[in-house]
Amino acid sequence: MKDWGYKFSMFNSEHRRELIESVDETRLTNTLIEMISIKSENPFKGDPRPGFREKEMGEYYLEHMHQLGMDVSQREVVPGRPNVFGKLKGNGKGNVLMLSGHLDTVPTEGYESAYDVKVADGKVYGRGACDMKAGLAAYLEAVRIVRDAGIKLQGDLILCGVVDEEYLMIGSKEIGANGPQADQGIIGEPSELTICPANKGQLSTFIRTYGRAVHSSIPEQGVNAIKHMARVIDAFEDYNEELARRDPHPLCGHARFSPGVIRGGELVTAVPDYCELEVDRRTLPGETNVQVFDEYRRRLNLIAQRDPTFRYEITNPSWDIPPNDISIDEPVVQSLLRNHQILTGITSTPVAFPGGTDAPNMGFPNVVCGPGSIAQAHTTNEYVEVDQIVLAARMYLAVILDLLEVRR
Ligand SMILES: [Zn+2]
Known part of the structure; x- marks a missing residue:
């Protein structure tokens, strides 16, 4: 394991409290609604085509990363199906953190209201809500706050939208083979924000x-x-x-x-x-x-x-699909555990994620931690609780500050 040379930031510093509290629920919810409205169902064995590929969702994500001042790029894994990347450059003196998530969703047969995207009872409904456009929306919000506050980073922060998680995982395999690589990563699959360094x-x-x-x-x-x-x-x-x-x-x-x-x-x-x-x-x-x-x-x-x-x-x-298993001593795991506890008051212990993910394909240590529950993923009543998205953005922001912020 690399030496990150970091100490956890003081959460109770005024600087940090203000940043964490500036996570904007309305902006997050609206971003998520827009993302769900972009159909990106995995084509499985069929040909990629509008509605059944990740391209339009990737373009949306690229545009938003660009607006946040990130250096953006994309690379086709197969024709019409690009992984997308955005980078906030650090000062070159730190390690690299990647927040990644898949752009595709499962199909919607039998799910009549899949794209009647709505907010009700503190939940956002629609295909992809928890699996896993909420995680992708939370990343953008965390980056926005870093950018707006003029936070200086030592290591690079990379956001990454990946194709084909729901089928053959060709997107994450391509990243494992051709980069970009990071020192640590988070994958915001729906874990109800439990911290999952391992899965079968x-x-x-x-x-x-x-x-x-x-x-x-x-x-x-x-x-x-x-x-x-x-x-x-x-x-x-x-x-x-x-x-x-x-x-x-x-x-x-x-x-x-x-x-x-x-x-x-x-x-x-x-x-x-x-x-x-x-x-x-x-x-x-x-x-x-x-x-x-x-x-x-x-x-x-x-x-x-x-x-x-x-x-x-x-x-x-x-x-x-290989298993995933990273040390709970990895800084990204420790930072998530600590910040979850600070932000919720609930002691968090590492658990296994119930399903397979892109994590073991990426080529560097990745922990799974994201908003929403796997119980709603792949169902005909998919939703994510707004509170979960807000907490996710706060946790991701806190991890970025812990691992990447230039010490003052
Ligand atoms: Zn997923």
Whole structure:
């Protein structure tokens, strides 16, 4: 870990109190409403096109970063889908902090009011509200206050809007490969502003069994791939118990396994020669794909040893999101914990984020901490509480001051 040479600023200094209190709820809410109104649904397997790509949302973000005096740039990850960046330059004597978030949202099938953006009961409603345009709006507000107050920074502050988090994460992978890099980062995914230095990964794959097709009137002459798959499912019956007996990760707990999708057979009058089962494995920091596949093979090979007609295959991953795990001693984690406590009066302890994020792809330590709850993300009633956005902007601002402000 790099030496940041920083001390936490005195929160009770008048200077700092004024800055924190200048976070403007109306401005934040209005910015968020504008962002939600820009459709940026992930195109998934389809072609990127207006409404189903991040480009227009990225242009909005670029324009606002530019208005805040940031040096802005963009880089296409694939045609029509650029990551966008804004930088406030420091004096070159400090480390670099990046605040990043994804520009895309999940789709809106069955969500009729997805873009009837509204504020009611202290909440902002609409697709992308908590996942995660609120985080992006809070970053802009924090930068605006830094700029308006003429705060001098030692290290650079980078804002970053990333494409494709909701599908293959090509945006964050591109940043991991080609930069820009920072010393530390925050990803404002909806964690209700709990501080999440770790999360499990997701490794999904297909297990396939092969048989021999014959007419169903003579099943004894064939090999039934579905019956073989039943033995596969059986072979994993005690797997979660085995995973639970291993040492837990301090924040993530135990790994998990779940069979999710099964397909096999074409006709009821034929013995099926093919069956596939898509299985989901939540991995712990430190576990590798190779280890997990070895665990699968050990169980499946036991069946094959007893039955020479049992043939199987494990495919390449259908989902492969690595786990994240950074030290709670990282300055960005410590600063968030401390400022959360100061601003809310509630003692905050680090927890694991429940889902996968861009964090492990970025190439430097990133902590997940953002406004809103994962309980509303991806639902047909997405919202974020206004209080959460305001608190987020205050926390991000406090971290910027802690880690980047030139000491006076
Ligand atoms: Zn998200």
